[in-house]
Amino acid sequence: MDEPFSPTKPIYLQLMERIEKAIVRGDLAPGGKLPSVRETALAYGVNPNTAQRVYAELERQAIVETRRGHGTFVTEDADRLAALRRSLLKDAITAFVDGLTEMGVSSSEIVHALARHLADGHHTLEGGTDDHDPARP
Amino acid sequence: MTPPAPNPIVTFRHVTKLYTNVPGVTDLSFEWPAHRIIGVIGPNGGGKSTILKLASGLLHPTSGEVLVDGVPQNGRIRPEVAFLPDSDALYPFYTVAEMTAFCGGVFPAFDTARARALVDFLELSPNTRVGALSKGGKERLKLALTLARPASLVLLDEPLSGLDPLVRESIVRGLLSFLDLEHQTIVLATHEVADVEPVLDEVVLVHRGRIQGAASVEAIHAHGYRKGLVGWMAEAIGG
Numbered sequence: 588m589d590e591p592f593s594p595t596k597p598i599y600l601q602l603m604e605r606i607e608k609a610i611v612r613g614d615l616a617p618g619g620k621l622p623s624v625r626e627t628a629l630a631y632g633v634n635p636n637t638a639q640r641v642y643a644e645l646e647r648q649a650i651v652e653t654r655r656g657h658g659t660f661v662t663e664d665a666d667r668l669a670a671l672r673r674s675l676l677k678d679a680i681t682a683f684v685d686g687l688t689e690m691g692v693s694s695s696e697i698v699h700a701l702a703r704h705l706a707d708g709h710h711t712l713e714g715g716t717d718d719h720d721p722a723r724p
Numbered sequence: 725m726t727p728p729a730p731n732p733i734v735t736f737r738h739v740t741k742l743y744t745n746v747p748g749v750t751d752l753s754f755e756w757p758a759h760r761i762i763g764v765i766g767p768n769g770g771g772k773s774t775i776l777k778l779a780s781g782l783l784h785p786t787s788g789e790v791l792v793d794g795v796p797q798n799g800r801i802r803p804e805v806a807f808l809p810d811s812d813a814l815y816p817f818y819t820v821a822e823m824t825a826f827c828g829g830v831f832p833a834f835d836t837a838r839a840r841a842l843v844d845f846l847e848l849s850p851n852t853r854v855g856a857l858s859k860g861g862k863e864r865l866k867l868a869l870t871l872a873r874p875a876s877l878v879l880l881d882e883p884l885s886g887l888d889p890l891v892r893e894s895i896v897r898g899l900l901s902f903l904d905l906e907h908q909t910i911v912l913a914t915h916e917v918a919d920v921e922p923v924l925d926e927v928v929l930v931h932r933g934r935i936q937g938a939a940s941v942e943a944i945h946a947h948g949y950r951k952g953l954v955g956w957m958a959e960a961i962g963g
Contacts, residue, residue, distance in 0.1 A: 592922050594952020597945045629900050632893075634761050634923045636905060 598633055602641045605631070610650065610661055611672045621651060621659040731794060733758040733877050733909045734779050739788035741774055748786070749774050749933040758876070759905050760925040763941075764913040765957065770931045772913040773810055776879045779911065780807040792877055803832045806875035808866050810882045816855030820848050820865060827869050838902070839872035846898050860891035867895055871902045878903070880912045884919055892919045899923070917953045927953065929960050936960045 592598050606627075609615045621642070622630065628638040642659055645651040649667055653659045662668065687697050732755035741748040749771040756762055764772045777783040778790050781797035790797045792805055814823060820843060828836045843850060846864040848857075857865065867883055880899075884892045896919060903910055914920055917927075921941065929937040937960035941953065949955030 594921060594945060594954075595948050595950065597942045598922055599942065625901075629897060632896060632900065632922055634925055635900070635903070636760065636925055637922075 592631075592633075599637050599640045599644070602627075602631055602633060602637065603644060606641065606645065607650065607671060607675060610668070611675055615661050617661055617665070617668060618663040619661045621661065623658065731758065732756055733793055734911070735789075735791040735794075736775075736778070737789045737791075739778060739785045739790055741778060741783060742786045747771070747933050749778075749930075752788070752935060754928070754935060754938065756909065756911065756928075757926075758909045761903075761905070761910045761912065761923055763917065763920060763924040763927040764911060764930055765917050765927050765953070766915065766930040766936070767961075768915050771933045772915075772930050773881055774933075775930060776807070776881045776911065776913050779877070780805055780879050782807065801831075803873070804876045806870045806873040806878045808870040808878075808880045808883055810885070812862065814854045814862060814865060816853070818854050819850065820852050820854065820857075821850035823854050823865065824850075824869065824872075827872070831873055833874055835872050835874060838874075839868055842868035842871055842898065842902055845901060846894060860887050860894075863887055863891065864895060864898065867898055871899070874907070876908055878908055878910045880910065882913055882915070884914055884916055889919075892916075896920065896923060917957070921953050924953075927956075929957055931961050 592601050606615070606621075615621065621627070624635055624638045624642055627633075627641070628635040631638070642651065642653070646653055646659070649662060649664065650671055651659050651661055684697060692700075734756040736752045736754050739752045740750050747769075752775070764775055766772055774783065778785055778797070779792065781790075781792070781799055781802060784797075784799055792802065795802075815826070818826060824836065824839045824843065827839070828834045840850075843865070846868055848861060848864055848868065852861070854862070854865065863883060867880070870878060870880065883895055883899075887895070899910070900923065912920060912924070924941045926938065926940050927944070928935055937956070939956065944953055944956045947956075949959065951958075
């Protein structure tokens with residue numbers, strides 16, 4: 588089973604985030620089929636009602652589409668996927684900057700420290716260590 | 725989309741159950757919506773088991789009324805209600821397969837093929853004697869026999885109690901694989917909430933024979949109690 592969910596945030600939001608990340612990472616390709624609601628519930632150890640709700644919300648946001656009798660698929664709309672990627676990036680940066688600002692780190696310090704960190708090679712472009720892929724039950 | 729909540733599957737109307745020696749439950753009135761996984765939580769001895777037994781029809785209230793799917797419980801076994809008791813309800817001299825066949829003869833609509841699939845999923849061997857099963861093995865068998873009945877109300881009394889983490893996970897996975905929330909409601913009594921927190925829709929907190937609180941787990945998580953469900957419980961009990 589996956590990393591446990593935090594009990595301080597609704598599980599459907601956390602599960603949605605994990606699936607969105609799988610899409611942005613490309614683990615779930617554009618046009619690719621998502622596992623069924625039941626498979627997703629089982630893979631993440633959550634209530635099927637929660638998984639159903641996540642699928643409905645992703646569909647409402649046009650990130651996935653459900654084809655009756657065939658299942659749920661990642662959208663092939665490149666603009667929508669690019670927007671999703673931007674939005675996840677923005678969320679991650681906001682959390683990162685907020686954390687540092689709270690520690691009293693200034694904007695210019697953040698920029699310099701980040702540039703130095705990247706230059707030192709403390710990052711990998713192939714950061715895909717997550718082998719708990721919901722797309723492959 | 726969470727399925728709509730039409731008629732409640734369980735209704736308690738001013739239900740009191742008194743025992744001679746031990747505390748029971750007092751003046752309980754509530755409704756449980758269908759198509760959900762509902763956790764009945766709280767400290768041991770608070771009345772969780774009594775509530776499940778009343779809902780199952782195994783216990784009759786001292787006063788008040790219990791309805792399942794709108795029909796009063798009158799002590800008769802109903803095919804639409806499945807109950808997994810906390811106590812050991814298995815015959816040690818049977819094998820797993822024989823125990824399954826026995827239940828097939830006792831319970832109307834018992835689905836033997838489904839029972840076999842459950843036994844297989846839960847990694848039980850059909851030829852093992854029930855008496856030789858570990859506690860975890862017995863609990864898994866009880867779950868298999870309970871979920872093999874196509875009941876609209878499934879009551880599980882402490883299915884995780886005293887089991888090691890791997891068995892608890894196996895039981896939760898078995899439940900998630902075989903339940904059918906379009907047709908079923910699961911009520912699960914437990915004093916250990918962490919394992920089931922991600923699978924519950926709603927919780928009812930029972931303490932000292934009364935309902936101390938009821939809430940959707942999503943609302944509890946959104947509220948941001950430091951330890952989630954445990955934090956909510958502690959606050960509701962005032963501990």
